[in-house]
Amino acid sequence: MRARLELRAQPSRVAMWAAPVLAALATLLVGFIVFEAFGLDPVAAFTAFFIEPVATRYGIAELLLKASPLMLIATGLAIGYRANVWNIGAEGQLTLGALAGGAVALALGDAGWPAALLLPAMFVAGALGGMLWAAIPAFLRTRFHANEILTSLMLVYVATLLLSWLVHGPWRDPEGYNFPQSKLFTANALLPSLIPDTRLNVGFLVALAVVALAWLFVNRHIVGFEMRVSGLAPAAARYAGISARRSIWIGMLAGGACAGLAGVGEAAGPIGQLVPSMSPGYGFAAIIVAFVGRLHPAGIAFASLLMSLLYLGGESAQMHLALPSAVTGLFQGTLLFFLLAADVLVNFRPRVARAARAR
Amino acid sequence: MADSFPAGSAVTAAPVPRLALRGITKRYPGVLANDHVDLDVSPGEIHAVLGENGAGKSTLMKVIYGVVRPDAGTIRWEGAPVRVRSPARARRLGIGMVFQHFSLFETLTVEDNIRLALDTSSASGLPQRIRDVSVRYGLTLDPARHVHTMSVGERQRVEIVRCLLQNPRLLIMDEPTSVLTPQAVLRLFDTLRTLAGEGCSILYISHKLDEIRTLCHRATVLRAGRVTGECDPRLETSASLARMMIGGNLPHPVHRTAHAGAPALIVESLDVRTDDPFGTTLRSISFEVRAGEIVGIAGVSGNGQKELLAALSGERTLARDSAVTLCGTPVGTRDAFARRRLGLAFIPEDRLGHGAVPEMSLADNALLTARGGALVSHGFIRASAVRACASRTITAFGVKASGPDAAARSLSGGNLQKYIVGREIGQHPKVLIAAQPTWGVDVGASTQIRQALIDLRDRGVAVLVISEELDELVEICDRLAVIAQGRLSPAKPLRETSAEEIGLLMAGAGPSGDKVVS
Secondary structure, eight states, rough: OOOEEOSSSSSSSSHHHHHHHHHHHHHHHHHHHHHHHTTTTTHHHHHHHIIIIGGGHHHHHHHHHHHHHHHHHHHHHHHHHHHTTOOOOHHHHHHHHHHHHHHHHHHHGGGGGOOHHHHHHHHHHHHHHHHHHHHHHHHHHHHOOOOHHHHHHHHHHHHHHHHHHHHHHHTTOTTTOOOOOOOOOGGGGGGOOOTTTSSSBBBHHHHHHHHHHHHHHHBBBHHHHHHHHHHHHHHHHHHOOOOOHHHHHHHHHHHHHHHHHHHHIIIIOOOOOOOOOOSSSSHHHHHHHHHHTTTTTHHHHHHHHHHHHHHHHHHHHHHHHOOOOOHHHHHHHHHHHHHHHEEEEEHEEEEEEOOOOOO | SSSSOOOOHHHHSSOOEEEEEEEEEEHHHHHHHHEOOOOETTTTTTTEEETTTTSSSHHHHHHHSSOOOOOOEEEETTTTTEEOSHHHHHHHTTTTEEEEEEEEESSSHHHHHHHHHHHHHTTTTTOOOOOOOOTTTTOOTOOOOOOGOOHHHHHHHHHHHHHHOOOOEEEEEESTTTTTTTTHHHHHHHHHHHHHHHHEEEEEEEEEEHHHHHHHHHEEETTTTTTEEEEEEGGGGGHHHHHHHHTOOOOOOOOOOOOSSSSEEEEEEEEEOOOOOOOOOOEEEEEETTTOOOOEEEEOOSSSHHHHHHHHSSSSSOOGGEEETTTTTOOOOHHHHHHHHHTTTEEOTTTTTTBOOTTTBBHHHHHHHHHTTTTTTTTOOOOOOOOHHHHHHHHHHOOOOSOOOOOOGGGHHHHHHHHHHHHHHHTTSSSEEEESSSEEEEHHHHHHHHHHHHHHTTTTTTTEEEOHHHHHHHOOOOOEEEEEEEEEEEOOEGGGOOHHHHHHHHTTTTTTTHHHHO
């Protein structure tokens, strides 16, 4: 008996959607082992990690709140990933988006603009900020063939330092007891709440709208199709006259714009001001979300809920189980690891073959 | 074995076949590739395996070579039952194979690729041995070159030389001559006859019936995975062989006299300096293709075909607009999409990854080159129109596929080629460029594709065919030119030239130094 993999004639649609489920189950199994190793009762630990955070209305609102930026960023990144444009710097683009949107909020908040004007202006500024930051790797790639994985990642740290300098220096709240923070945004620059007594705000609706638009773009628009061709078969793309340069620009800018919107959502949502760190790694976690969601907008919407649950579970595990916060990262990494492994089943079918008879 | 191998009668009398297959069966998802196949090959015999694409020839050869394990059946090697678990095992037994789809590592050099296939102990002085064998068989190779810089024809030379270095007792040749000049084919045949005379058995897979009749002692015919006949090909005609193979009469392309009109494609003093250190620089190439004629460009691969095609299709844009004129519009600086909008269609040599996206459905692959047309409205894809368009092509060209949702990679080479040809013709082009339109395609599909090109010409389309198969060009072209070392000979009407003259132009100026005429 010998197990082997056989190339499928067609990629399996079943396996394509079963792989994330399989990966999630394998991740739970690893979690079980980890909890055992810590000497915890696995059932109690799982309850604390995955059930308690969403047992209340407030918990569910938090789930959607944290899913919003993940959904937004992953949707944008997936547009590029489908075209083999590897934007790893969404965290920096988020930071620049928060910075640009925050600048508008701080500059115009006191001028008495109504929220219906000010908030859209902030979102536009945020999207432009994210796009500006993403344009740098796009330019370096198209002009100098510089690898966008490296350049976009390095720009994350530049963005963080830029924001840090602003909130330590020019934009520091003079009445903020010397904390490195900007002034609190005025009420007209804060996103209205969706459910009373929770932090869930209209940023969630923005995320859903972007997912719907992305679906339309990816599945129905010819440019989305062209970018998919660029990613799958560059020679065929050249043959059909699809511009590789344009795919790179659109892929990077889409990721940057969405990350920028997410940055505004954070600044004008749960945070309400500019602080040195605008995100607990949403820009990086969104990479996992994009792949768990099969680079498909609808899949990403579900995957972002899963990833959001891991964030909430990690916080809950710190409080109730005294586990380190690193447990969140562990679950994220394990999930991606198993997903990539399970992905082989999309194109290959496992077969247990009896030894060949030759007598 | 005697120096000259006797005719078929002695073969059947040979006591122990070198290779005997019994009841070989191999099932792939959705297709029975081999269905209880029996095959005997005697020592010193050149044995042809005939069959259309998808008939199961390649699978059968892979079973013998240990690449594929049969689901059932037995293999005997010189009388003893064997299990050929891997190609390495096959090579130890003395089986060598030249694949149709090359199994070379593109990032490695010729020498490294050959070294990988040899026992490490025999690898000393390898570059010299490669040169010796390649000179002896007229397959010039530079051992230090990287495979990714080589054309299809050059890569095949590596495969052949690699096999010959191992002194095999059974040599499997899968469509070996498709990229050789007529003179080189003759020399290869001499080589194979010498090898057979030395006692080496040869399994020869080809769709070129003339070659099989010239070369082979015996032929086994496969159809849809089953053996449908055995014969002595020297006693058959090409037509009778083809009938056995496709189970019907071979349609001949109908070739009417051309009524050439105004020039639709004009190339004027085209110079392209290649970026690839092993590519070919094109030097002042000028020619024109008029509406309603087929112009052929012959030549051994690696003489600038790749570069010329890229310059014509717009995959590589040029510095000067006037170098290429399409239907009166200078387009040298425009990209492939812009040229398509002016009425250009293009059938590339590589089907998977160039002419079609392997992972995408046939419907999506229809959209690939039809983005400028009615399948898209206001930037949005009309999904039902795309599927209908793909279905029309599938029906019109008899493509064997489960439907417009089948992934391109799930089709056999010939079927995918028919689909691509149909798709490009469906664009209603004014100029069609086809590169190796029937490379590795079975007889039935080849005839159909050639007929489609001729029909297109009769409808007033300018057709340019770049091919390494001289027979094909002679069959369909009105005028013929030869490309060698990046220069193009003047296109001559077919009547005013001969296969010999063309062959000499191809070989005489060829970079391989193929100057010897057999």
